[in-house]
Amino acid sequence: MSTMRGIAGWMIVLACLSGCGYNDLQGLDEDTKAAWSEVVNQYQRRADLIPNLVATVKGYAGHEKDTLEKVVQARAQATGVQITPETLNNPEAFERFQNAQAGLTSALGRLIAIAENYPNLKADQNFRDLQSQLEGTENRIAVARKRYIDRVAEYNKMVRYFPTNLTAKFLLHLEERPNFAVADEKSVATPPPVKF
Incomplete structure (x- = not known):
């Protein structure tokens, strides 16, 4: 009789564990880390193009x-803020990283705009190649x-949904x-004025 109770008890424990989401949470954690690594990889590719x-x-x-100095400074700031997959849970560190990358994007935009004033620069094959590579890299970053956004959304849902939230939090x-x-979400939501 006690053997039957023991077997029944283990079956209940196993049934509970199968619904706890342990493996799903581990898988999503790895997926978000891998997606983050790809984001960092693309930002690094962009940073590598900037000196040339x-x-x-x-x-x-x-x-x-x-x-030119602002671009170099922005690159230094962007490459100086490092976030590993383990520190992704820190919203302040994530925001510092995002702000540094936004600063570099802005500085690069100003640098590319300079080319409009220099026809010889616009015609330079090396500049055009670098500009094309940079545009491709910006697309890869996007x-x-x-x-990453998709993976984090899946991960965050699993961390918040019952019963996997219990496994996520306590185990x-x-x-x-x-x-x-x-x-600035308000500025993005407002359509730009079009003037002819």
């Missing part, structure tokens, strides 16, 4: 020193961020992860 781009622009527009000590956000 700055050098090319400097050859044609050396007196644009202020803009795709990698989208994949694995998992918390929701921050996600990318738009700095």
Whole structure:
């Protein structure tokens, strides 16, 4: 009789464990880390292109020193803020990373705009190649961020939904992860004025 109770007890424990989401949470945790690694990889690719781009622009527009220095400073800030998958649970660190990358994006936009004032620079094959690579990298960043956003959404749902939230909180000590956000949602929601 006690053997039957023991077997029945183990069957109940196993049935409870199968619904706890332990393996699903572990899998989603790894998926978000992998997606984050791809985001970082694409940002690093962009950072690696910048020295060549700055050098090319400097050859044609050396007196644009202020803009070139801002790009170099923004790159240094962006590469100086490192977030590992383990620190992704820190919203402040995530926001610092996102702000540093946004600063670099803004500085690069100003650098590319300079090319409009220099026809010889716009015609330079090296500049055009670098600009094309940079545009491709920006697209890759957007795709990698989208994949990360999707993975974090799945992960955060599992961390919050019952009964997996119990496993996440008490067994694995998992918390929701921050996600990318738009700095000024009101400005994005307002359509830009079109003037002819």
